[in-house]
Amino acid sequence: MDGQVIVGLEVHCQLDTKSKLFCGCSTDYRSDGPNTHVCPVCLGLPGSMPVLNRRSIEYAMRVAKALNCSVLEESEFSRKNYFYPDLDKAYQITQYDKPLAEGGYLEIEGDEGGEKRIRITRIHVEEDPGRLVHMGTAERGRYSLVDYNRAGIPLIEIVSEPDMRSPKEARKFLNKLRATLEYLSVFDSEKEGSLRVDANISIRGSERVEVKNITSYKGVEKALTFEVTRQKNLLRRGQKVERETRHFLEARGITQSSRSKEQEHDYRYFPEPDLRPLHVHSWLQDIELPELPDARRERFITQYGCSLNHARTLTGDLRLANFYETVVSPDPVTLATLADTWISDTLIGELNYRNMNIDAVDPAAFTGLLGLLRMGVITDKSGTEVLRVMLDQHKNHQPCEKPAVIVERLNLRKVSATNIGDTAADISAKSGVEPDLSIQSNPIVTAITEVLTEHPGAVDDFMKGKKGAFNFLVGQVMKKTRGCADPGEVNRLLAEELNKEGA
Amino acid sequence: MEAHTLTFEPDDRYNAFLTTCTKAPHGEGPLCGVTVAVKDNISTQGIETTCASKILKGYIPPYNAHVVWLLRQSGAAIVGKTNMDEFGMGTTTENSAFGPTLNPRDTGRVPGGSSGGSAAAIAGGMVRMALGTDTGGSIRCPAAFCGIVGMKPTYGRVSRYGLIAYANSLEQIGPMAQNVSDVSTLMGVIAGYDRRDSTLQDRPYTHTPSADIKGLRIGIPKEYFGAGVDPAVAGAVTKAIGRLEELGATTLPCSIPSMEYALAAYYVTCTCEASSNLARFDGVRYGPAADTKKSWHDAFREVRRAGFGTEVRRRIMLGTFALSSGYYGKYYAKAQIARENVKKDFARIFSDVDVLAGPTMPTIAFKLGEKSDPLAMYLTDILTVPVNLAGIPAISVPCGKVEGMPVGLQIMGRPWEDERVIDVAYAYEQAVS
Numbered sequence: 037m038d039g040q041v042i043v044g045l046e047v048h049c050q051l052d053t054k055s056k057l058f059c060g061c062s063t064d065y066r067s068d069g070p071n072t073h074v075c076p077v078c079l080g081l082p083g084s085m086p087v088l089n090r091r092s093i094e095y096a097m098r099v100a101k102a103l104n105c106s107v108l109e110e111s112e113f114s115r116k117n118y119f120y121p122d123l124d125k126a127y128q129i130t131q132y133d134k135p136l137a138e139g140g141y142l143e144i145e146g147d148e149g150g151e152k153r154i155r156i157t158r159i160h161v162e163e164d165p166g167r168l169v170h171m172g173t174a175e176r177g178r179y180s181l182v183d184y185n186r187a188g189i190p191l192i193e194i195v196s197e198p199d200m201r202s203p204k205e206a207r208k209f210l211n212k213l214r215a216t217l218e219y220l221s222v223f224d225s226e227k228e229g230s231l232r233v234d235a236n237i238s239i240r241g242s243e244r245v246e247v248k249n250i251t252s253y254k255g256v257e258k259a260l261t262f263e264v265t266r267q268k269n270l271l272r273r274g275q276k277v278e279r280e281t282r283h284f285l286e287a288r289g290i291t292q293s294s295r296s297k298e299q300e301h302d303y304r305y306f307p308e309p310d311l312r313p314l315h316v317h318s319w320l321q322d323i324e325l326p327e328l329p330d331a332r333r334e335r336f337i338t339q340y341g342c343s344l345n346h347a348r349t350l351t352g353d354l355r356l357a358n359f360y361e362t363v364v365s366p367d368p369v370t371l372a373t374l375a376d377t378w379i380s381d382t383l384i385g386e387l388n389y390r391n392m393n394i395d396a397v398d399p400a401a402f403t404g405l406l407g408l409l410r411m412g413v414i415t416d417k418s419g420t421e422v423l424r425v426m427l428d429q430h431k432n433h434q435p436c437e438k439p440a441v442i443v444e445r446l447n448l449r450k451v452s453a454t455n456i457g458d459t460a461a462d463i464s465a466k467s468g469v470e471p472d473l474s475i476q477s478n479p480i481v482t483a484i485t486e487v488l489t490e491h492p493g494a495v496d497d498f499m500k501g502k503k504g505a506f507n508f509l510v511g512q513v514m515k516k517t518r519g520c521a522d523p524g525e526v527n528r529l530l531a532e533e534l535n536k537e538g539a
Numbered sequence: 540m541e542a543h544t545l546t547f548e549p550d551d552r553y554n555a556f557l558t559t560c561t562k563a564p565h566g567e568g569p570l571c572g573v574t575v576a577v578k579d580n581i582s583t584q585g586i587e588t589t590c591a592s593k594i595l596k597g598y599i600p601p602y603n604a605h606v607v608w609l610l611r612q613s614g615a616a617i618v619g620k621t622n623m624d625e626f627g628m629g630t631t632t633e634n635s636a637f638g639p640t641l642n643p644r645d646t647g648r649v650p651g652g653s654s655g656g657s658a659a660a661i662a663g664g665m666v667r668m669a670l671g672t673d674t675g676g677s678i679r680c681p682a683a684f685c686g687i688v689g690m691k692p693t694y695g696r697v698s699r700y701g702l703i704a705y706a707n708s709l710e711q712i713g714p715m716a717q718n719v720s721d722v723s724t725l726m727g728v729i730a731g732y733d734r735r736d737s738t739l740q741d742r743p744y745t746h747t748p749s750a751d752i753k754g755l756r757i758g759i760p761k762e763y764f765g766a767g768v769d770p771a772v773a774g775a776v777t778k779a780i781g782r783l784e785e786l787g788a789t790t791l792p793c794s795i796p797s798m799e800y801a802l803a804a805y806y807v808t809c810t811c812e813a814s815s816n817l818a819r820f821d822g823v824r825y826g827p828a829a830d831t832k833k834s835w836h837d838a839f840r841e842v843r844r845a846g847f848g849t850e851v852r853r854r855i856m857l858g859t860f861a862l863s864s865g866y867y868g869k870y871y872a873k874a875q876i877a878r879e880n881v882k883k884d885f886a887r888i889f890s891d892v893d894v895l896a897g898p899t900m901p902t903i904a905f906k907l908g909e910k911s912d913p914l915a916m917y918l919t920d921i922l923t924v925p926v927n928l929a930g931i932p933a934i935s936v937p938c939g940k941v942e943g944m945p946v947g948l949q950i951m952g953r954p955w956e957d958e959r960v961i962d963v964a965y966a967y968e969q970a971v972s
Contacts (some may be wrong), residue, residue: 076602080819082595082703083582083604085736117815117862121835126818179831182823304862306871309707309812310699311737 039271040240041264043206044198045256048191048232049217050164051095052224056188057163058086058129065185066228070169078188080124085310088113092190095222096136096161097319099192102216102328103156105140107317111160113308118301121182122166130162130193132305136314142216143330144208145348147201154209155197164189167229186229192222198236203260206235210256211352215329218354226393237263239271243279247291250284259284262291332357340364340372346380355394356384362399363406374406382420386427396430405439417519418448451479451520480526483516484533498534506530541566541611547574547618549666553641553650555659558587559619568614570728575610576660576669579620580627581712582701583607586617590703591635592625594846598825604701605733606670606712613728618666621656625848626817627674627705629653630916631905632681634850639907644686644944648904651684653677657715658685667716668725672702674710675805676899676923679935682715683947684904686937688722688964689715693954694930695740698733704816706809707738709927719936719965723748726957746958748965753787755963756892762798763897763922763949775946776898779938782970783896783963793888793895797880798925804877805924806917807861807870813851814858820846853913881928889953894963898922899935899947922949932957936964938971 056063059077076084100107114132137159146152166187172178194213200206210233217223224230233256238244245267247259267277282291307313327335329351336347336357351357360379364371383402387393405426409419422442429436443449487509488495497505513526541564548561557579565572577583580590582600584607589595603611610617624634632655633639642650643663650659654671658681661669671678673691682689690713697712704710714725723746730744759780764773784790795801822829822842829838847855861870888895901922910916926933931954938948948967952960 076600079824081582081600081602081825082588082590082598082819083600083701084602085700087735087737115815117818119818119821119836119839121821121823124819124824126821127815302864304815304859304864304867306811306815306862306867309738310704 039268041202042198042238042240042244043200043203043260044236045194045196045200045206045209046234046236047194047196047210047213049194049223050227050230051092051161051190051192051222052227053089053092053095053190055089055091057089057092057161057190058188061188063189068185070181070183070185073185074187078124079184080126080187086129086308088311088314089190092161093136093314093316094319094323095190095220096159096192097316098220098222098323098325099194099217100137100140100159101320101323102220102325103140103142103159103194105137105156105159107137107320108134109315109317110134111136111314111316113311113314114305115308117304120165121180122168122187124166124184124187128163128165129308129311131160134313135160136316142196142209142212144205144212147205152199152205154199154205157195157197159195160193162191162193163187164191198238203257203264206260207253207257210253212329214253215352215354219326219328219332221326226395235260237267239264239267239277242267242271242277245277245279246281247284248281248294249286251286255284255286258286258289259291262289266291336360340368340376342372342376346376349380349384350376353394359394359397359399359402363403366403370410371403371406374410378406378409378419382423386420386423390427390431392427392431396427398436401426401436401439408439408443412450412522414443414448415450415519415522417514418443418450421446421448421519448518448520450522451517479517480513480521480529481533483513483521484526484530487512487516488533488537495534495537499537506534509534543572543616545572545574545616545618547616549618549660551663551665553643553646553659553663554638555621555640555656555663555665556619557589557591557622557635557637557656560586560617563616563618565616566611566614568612569724570610570668571614573615573668574618574666575615575725576619576621576657576666577607577610577617578654578657578669578671579623580672580703580705581607581670582703583617583620586620588620588703589636590626591623591637592846592848592851593636593827594820594822594842595703595826596636597827600701602701604712605698605731605735606729607701609728609731610670615668615728619660621654621660621669623656624653624677625851626703626813627653627672627677627710628813628850628854630676630680630919631910632656632659633907634848636848641907642685642904644684645904648906648944649684649909651681651900651904653681654689654715655681655685658682658687658689661685661687661715661717668721669715670712670725670729671715672710672712673923673927674706674809675920675927677710678713678715679899679923679933679947679949680920682935683899683937683945683949686945687715687717688719688934688936688968689713690722690726690934690957690960691926691932692726692730692957693742693932694927695738696742696744696932696955696957697729698731698736698739700733700735704812706812707816708812709805709809719748719934719961719968722934723961723965726961730957740955742955744957746961749962750786750966750969752783752963752966755783755788755894757783757788757790757963758793758888758892758895759790760793760795760798760888760895760897762795763895767918767921768898768901769903769941771941772898772900772902772946775939775941776896776948779948779967779971780896783967786966786970788963790896791892793892795881795884795888795925797877797884798921800877801881801925801928802917802921804874804881805920805928806857807874808878808928810854810858811862811871811874812858814855814862817847817851817855822846850913878928881925882930885925885929885931885951893952894959895951896963897949897951899949903941903944903946926951930954932960934960934964936968938967
């Protein structure tokens with residue numbers, strides 16, 4: 037089928053071990069100064085020798101098992117030789133012709149609906165190089181500094197077969213992979229630079245292009261979408277797609293051809309003589325996998341009654357799934373469905389808007405918010421407002437108020453015809469006087485009366501049969517009551533009032 | 540810990556030392572106050588370590604090699620760093636960026652290499668013991684040429700941590716001294732477990748040499764007495780083997796057919812590994828600094844061209860070529876097959892005999908400048924490299940003289956039987972002294 041998009045990915049993830057792959061240096065370097073987490077081994081000082089971190093292999097084996105790969109009886113580390121200032125030994129210790137594991141798969145939700153298997157070609161373990169920090173501008177005083185804190189951090193490289201058929205599927209694969217790695221407790225996607233992706237993309241019948249330097253989940257879809265358009269445009273104009281390596285420029289959302297010289301690498305691989313071959317196949321049987329995203333998704337559906345889509349969203353991120361379960365834990369029966377919608381729809385949207393992650397939300401506070409909603413103390417609209425206040429306070433490092441406190445402070449209690457609010461009820465209870473529950477004193481009715489007076493045109497329209505006018509009038513009432521009115525009740529009362537007018 | 544200081548001011552007329560520690564600190568222990576010289580490719584914390592290369596001039600390691608730490612633990616006084624062929628690449632110690640070392644037995648001749656400085660320091664009476672390293676004969680050759688004892692231990696018996704790698708899969712640090720007892724003592728100090736060397740096995744050496752070799756079966760590989768071996772040297776060695784028979788050993792002729800490819804396999808393997816090992820010397824982190832005004836690749840190229848000597852550059856080029864795409868299978872992969880064949884030959888022979896004996900070097904020490912053709916030089920390693928390819932232990936012990944120059948008797952043993960190799964050398968040494 038000519039013209040079909042074909043995508044394969046090579047994903048590099050930092051394994052979340054405590055120490056580096058070949059020495060005892062700590063991997064927790066991000067908040068420390070440059071070159072503070074280094075030793076003779078990860079600096080590549082003459083005479084130093086690598087010692088394999090057993091835990092990193094165990095982590096990689098977890099991944100291999102979760103991705104249904106077979107672990108080789110014997111695997112081997114090799115040297116990949118190339119000169120670059122961030123590579124202190126001038127070779128990277130990686131795995132070449134004898135990787136740790138081969139031949140697995142990961143299921144994603146395919147574009148055509150239903151589960152789709154993306155085959156995994158191989159998984160191997162390697163060390164991260166250091167990091168270059170470029171100083172000055174291109175024109176003046178340009179120089180680079182090297183930070184070897186990152187040198188020797190264990191990486192896992194996961195190579196897929198070219199089984200994805202769209203940038204969206206690539207994104208889904210990556211998201212699913214991230215979730216799986218996090219469920220396995222071997223990866224922390226929140227750490228800066230913990231993920232790097234190279235993508236191979238072609239239009240069936242044409243040459244393949246490798247896109248390097250993708251460092252975010254969104255970036256994959258962006259880079260590939262750009263490439264699909266670029267390649268299809270070339271073909272449409274009757275030109276050829278050239279086989280080449282392109283770099284993704286995240287800020288501009290485009291890919292750019294690398295100079296051809298950079299492609300002519302000859303890495304001169306050979307087995308690392310300072311390490312013995314690995315015989316770890318037997319470890320596999322002792323590795324117990326935790327509940328993985330697919331299993332948890334199914335459980336969310338049966339246990340909490342989540343919809344398939346929501347269950348997918350919630351379990352697609354370990355933190356989110358844990359958050360959901362913590363939030364509903366005080367009272368799963370009554371909170372499950374409410375939490376499902378509020379987290380999957382409202383909360384995620386608000387977080388994304390603020391570029392915040394789920395760690396910013398205190399589950400107990402969120403449970404409190406759901407309680408207010410469930411008891412009918414606030415409307416959905418006010419609920420959203422409370423949530424926004426909570427998130428903004430966290431974001432601005434302000435003291436975080438409890439949802440109930442925010443409701444009182446902003447006077448967001450639901451206003452309704454049958455319940456004019458606890459404050460009034462409290463007063464009446466204390467005074468012993470029956471609260472006046474007559475229609476006339478109801479703020480909704482007051483608002484309706486005002487709206488009908490202010491918008492005679494709309495009333496006329498409604499009378500003439502324009503249904504849209506009714507919605508407009510509801511909106512005006514909601515505005516007047518600052519969203520504190522229950523929309524159902526507004527509808528009912530407004531209809532009543534209009535009926536009176538029409539009569 | 541190092542409460543004592545030893546004053547060391549040798550008359551180094553042989554250029555054996557690159558660095559001397561005139562006030563050498565030392566502590567208590569089995570080697571208390573013993574003067575030990577360390578080859579300059581072994582990292583010594585606080586003491587310049589150059590591998591006899593300009594590219595490491597001024598490099599002071601921030602850490603000790605494991606063997607250096609063990610030496611210090613044992614109370615030894617490390618009195619200096621010895622000259623060598625640059626990065627261990629040579630058979631004469633003429634390839635030093637800091638001038639050749641002279642043979643104390645005849646200063647018109649080379650001391651052998653690459654551990655020539657260590658051998659000369661001992662032969663010249665400046666130190667009692669020294670550490671050398673042996674990648675393809677670099678301990679045994681200078682031991683033979685200078686008339687001292689030197690041993691290459693079984694691969695994986697002595698930690699290489701801190702040894703600046705030339706060819707990781709071949710080399711071992713080993714003891715050198717005037718006599719077998721001292722070699723054995725030093726071996727006991729350096730053969731300790733170290734988790735930082737993954738190729739190491741936990742096989743401590745606690746042996747005291749024994750001269751009893753009755754019933755020992757000695758294999759005499761015909762290749763060690765064939766073409767290219769100076770008949771006079773072969774004669775001296777044959778005579779020495781006769782002494783071993785007198786002591787109760789029996790001899791058995793044998794053959795190592797794989798030796799035909801041993802030299803090629805050795806040079807492919809060591810140059811490949813070297814090309815990778817030496818790539819890190821770029822003037823960024825240590826050694827003479829790269830010119831930061833230049834582009835990265837230009838600065839890098841310049842540092843390396845100026846820093847490495849001719850032989851080192853030659854081997855880097857050879858190794859780079861042999862590992863290149865399209866040539867790997869032709870060279871490196873084939874060399875590994877040849878290497879396996881050498882191992883198999885030794886294994887087969889060692890089922891019939893306990894040790895092998897032959898000359899260490901095919902000739903006596905060359906005159907300075909005599910071997911100017913690299914290939915002719917490589918050929919002189921033929922009797923020492925099979926041991927490195929197979930990873931087995933071997934020792935060179937002096938066995939008479941030819942033209943007034945010492946000849947070395949080489950004893951090779953089964954893997955991990957360093958003790959037996961020492962015993963045979965000890966028996967011979969005791970018998971002739």
